[in-house]
Amino acid sequence: MSLTVPFKQVDVFTEVPFRGNPVAVINFLDTDESEVTQKQLQAIANWTNLSETTFLFKPSNNKCDYKLRIFTPKNELPFAGHPTIGSCKAFLEFTKNNTATSLVQECGVGAIPLTINEGLISFKAALFDFEGISDEVITGYEQSLGLKFIATPALLHTGPEWVVALVEDAETCFNANPNFTVLTQQTKQNNHTGIILAGPKKNAPIRNSYEMRAFPTAENIDEDPVCGSGSVALARYLQELYKFEETTNITISQGGRLGRDGHIVASIIKETDGNTSYHVAGHSITVIDGKITL
Amino acid sequence: MSLTVPFKQVDVFTEVPFRGNPVAVINFLDTDESEVTQKQLQAIANWTNLSETTFLFKPSNNKCDYKLRIFTPKNELPFAGHPTIGSCKAFLEFTKNNTATSLVQECGVGAIPLTINEGLISFKAALFDFEGISDEVITGYEQSLGLKFIATPALLHTGPEWVVALVEDAETCFNANPNFTVLTQQTKQNNHTGIILAGPKKNAPIRNSYEMRAFPTAENIDEDPVCGSGSVALARYLQELYKFEETTNITISQGGRLGRDGHIVASIIKETDGNTSYHVAGHSITVIDGKITL
Numbered sequence: 204m205s206l207t208v209p210f211k212q213v214d215v216f217t218e219v220p221f222r223g224n225p226v227a228v229i230n231f232l233d234t235d236e237s238e239v240t241q242k243q244l245q246a247i248a249n250w251t252n253l254s255e256t257t258f259l260f261k262p263s264n265n266k267c268d269y270k271l272r273i274f275t276p277k278n279e280l281p282f283a284g285h286p287t288i289g290s291c292k293a294f295l296e297f298t299k300n301n302t303a304t305s306l307v308q309e310c311g312v313g314a315i316p317l318t319i320n321e322g323l324i325s326f327k328a329a330l331f332d333f334e335g336i337s338d339e340v341i342t343g344y345e346q347s348l349g350l351k352f353i354a355t356p357a358l359l360h361t362g363p364e365w366v367v368a369l370v371e372d373a374e375t376c377f378n379a380n381p382n383f384t385v386l387t388q389q390t391k392q393n394n395h396t397g398i399i400l401a402g403p404k405k406n407a408p409i410r411n412s413y414e415m416r417a418f419p420t421a422e423n424i425d426e427d428p429v430c431g432s433g434s435v436a437l438a439r440y441l442q443e444l445y446k447f448e449e450t451t452n453i454t455i456s457q458g459g460r461l462g463r464d465g466h467i468v469a470s471i472i473k474e475t476d477g478n479t480s481y482h483v484a485g486h487s488i489t490v491i492d493g494k495i496t497l
Numbered sequence: 498m499s500l501t502v503p504f505k506q507v508d509v510f511t512e513v514p515f516r517g518n519p520v521a522v523i524n525f526l527d528t529d530e531s532e533v534t535q536k537q538l539q540a541i542a543n544w545t546n547l548s549e550t551t552f553l554f555k556p557s558n559n560k561c562d563y564k565l566r567i568f569t570p571k572n573e574l575p576f577a578g579h580p581t582i583g584s585c586k587a588f589l590e591f592t593k594n595n596t597a598t599s600l601v602q603e604c605g606v607g608a609i610p611l612t613i614n615e616g617l618i619s620f621k622a623a624l625f626d627f628e629g630i631s632d633e634v635i636t637g638y639e640q641s642l643g644l645k646f647i648a649t650p651a652l653l654h655t656g657p658e659w660v661v662a663l664v665e666d667a668e669t670c671f672n673a674n675p676n677f678t679v680l681t682q683q684t685k686q687n688n689h690t691g692i693i694l695a696g697p698k699k700n701a702p703i704r705n706s707y708e709m710r711a712f713p714t715a716e717n718i719d720e721d722p723v724c725g726s727g728s729v730a731l732a733r734y735l736q737e738l739y740k741f742e743e744t745t746n747i748t749i750s751q752g753g754r755l756g757r758d759g760h761i762v763a764s765i766i767k768e769t770d771g772n773t774s775y776h777v778a779g780h781s782i783t784v785i786d787g788k789i790t791l
Contacts, residue, residue, distance in 0.1 A: 205514075210785055214544070220499075220790055221544040249756060250508070250515040250784075252546050462543060490544075491504055493787015496514055 281311025284431015575605025578725015723759030
C-alpha cells in the first residue's frame with residue numbers, strides 16, 4: 204500500500220537557497236517506525252542521491268523531542284552534522300513550532316542537545332578522540348594536495364575519520380588543487396575518510412575566521428560543499444594547537460570552489476565545570492516543501 | 498526577490514517508487530524565461546545532485562507544447578532520455594491533462610515528438626552516427642570489464658559517446674564487476690562517455706529481451722541506474738548487427754545491481770517511407786510533489 208508523508212529539502216549553513224549543503228527530511232512523526240523497513244529507508248536515501256537523507260520519528264526516549272535516523276546513499280549513520288541542523292529546522296516547521304529555544308534529538312549516538320536562537324540552530328558535538336599520524340603519511344598528503352602544512356596534522360575521530368591540516372592563509376586553502384586520484388588512493392590506504400584543509404583569514408574583521416575545504420575522497424567524493432563534522436574537527440584541532448583558555452568562536456567559510464557560500468560557527472565552550480565542549484551552529488532554509496509517496 | 502514555483506521529482510522507467518531513475522522537474526510554465534538566469538538554473542541542478550534537473554517553460558515555437566531545458570550538476574544538455582519522459586509526465590500532471598496522446602517537446606536538439614499511451618510515454622530519438630573502434634581499445638575494455646564480447650563493439654554518438662558491447666547472456670552482463678579505476682582512465686583517454694553493456698535473456702518469454710548496464714565512467718560516475726540514451730544506442734547497434742527487417746521492440750531491464758528495477762522498451766520502427774526510426778518508451782511515477790523556493 205502506498206504511503207504519502209510530508210517532505211522537505213533543507214539547505215544548511217546558508218540563508219540563501221542553493222548556496223549551502225542540502226538534506227532531504229521525511230516526516231514520519233505520524234507513522235509508526237515499524238511500518239517502514241530499514242531497506243525502504245535505505246532505498247529512499249539511495250534514490251535522492253544527496254549526501255544524507257533523514258527520517259523524523261516519534262522519540263523512544265521521552266526526554267527527547269524526536270528521533271532522527273540518518274542515511275547516506277549507502278548506509279545508516281549514528282550521527283551527522285548538517286543533517287542534524289537541517290532536520291531540526293524541518294521539525295520546527297512540520298510542527299509549526301516558532302517558540303522553541305532548545306530541543307533534544309534522539310539518534311544513534313544518543314541524545315543531542317540543540318539550541319535555537321533567531322533561526323540559528325546549534326548542536327553540541329559528542330566527545331571524540333584525537334590521534335597523531337606518521338611523517339610519511341603527512342608528506343604524502345602534502346604532495347597530493349600540492350602545498351605545505353604550517354603545523355603537524357592530526358587524525359580526529361569525529362565519526363568520519365578526518366585528517367585536519369592547516370595552511371598559511373585562506374587564499375592558499377581556497378586555491379588548492381588536489382590530485383584527487385592520488386588523494387583517493389592515499390586516504391583509502393590509510394583508512395582516513397579524507398582531509399579537512401583550513402587557512403586563517405589574515406585581514407578578517409572577526410578573529411579566528413577560517414576558509415575551510417573538505418575532501419572526503421575515501422567516500423569517492425572529491426569535495427563536500429559545507430561540512431559540519433569537519434568544522435568540529437577543525438575546532439578541536441585548533442584548541443589542541445592554540446590552547447584557548449576562554450570560550451572561542453571559530454567562524455568558517457566553505458564551498459566557494461563549488462559555487463556554494465556556506466557559513467559555520469564552531470564554538471569551543473569552556474563549561475562552568477571546567478570541561479571544554481564543542482558546538483556547531485548554522486542557519487538553514489527550506490527550499491523544497493511538499494509530500495513524498497513511498 | 499524570492500520566487501516559489503511548483504516542483505516534482507519523478508521516478509522514470511518504473512511504476513514503483515525508488516526503483517527507477519529520478520529527475521527533478523521545475524515548473525516555470527507561468528514564469529517568463531527572462532526572469533531566471535542560466536547561472537540560477539545551473540546552481541539549482543548542482544544542488545539537487547541528481548544526474549539531471551529540468552525546467553519547463555512556455556514554448557518559443559508554437560508547434561511545441563512546452564520548452565524543456567535539461568541540466569546536469571555541471572552543464573546544460575541539448576537532450577537527454579529519462580529526463581524527457583519524466584518531464585513529460587510532470588507536464589501532464591502540472592497542466593492536469595489526462596487526455597493527451599501526443600505532445601511535442603522543444604529542446605536543444607529541436608522538436609521531439611512524444612506519444613502517451615496508458616501512462617507509457619515514448620519519444621522519437623534524433624538521428625545519430627555510428628563508428629567503429631580499434632581492436633586495441635576493444636581489448637582494453639574487455640580487460641577492465643573482465644569479460645569477452647560476442648560481437649565487435651561500436652561507438653554511438655547519441656549525445657553521450659556510448660561504446661555498446663554485447664556479452665553472451667543476461668547473467669554475464671548482470672554479474673560483471675568492472676575495474677572502475679582502469680575503466681575511468683580508459684574512457685577518458687578515448688573520449689568515450691562510457692560503456693553500454695548488454696546480454697540477451699536466453700529463456701525470456703519475450704523475444705529480444707536484454708539485461709543492460711551503463712558505465713558512464715568518463716563522467717566520474719561508475720554506473721547509471723537506468724539509461725534512456727543507452728537504450729537507443731543498444732537498439733541502433735542491434736539493428737546494425739542483426740538487420741531487422743520489421744519493426745522490432747527491444748525490451749530492456751536495468752539497475753538490478755544498484756537496487757533498482759528499471760524497464761525500457763527501445764523500438765526500431767520501420768516507417769512507411771522506408772526509413773528506420775528509434776523510439777524509447779517507459780513508465781514513470783511522481784514521488785515528490787510540492788514547491789521549490791528560489
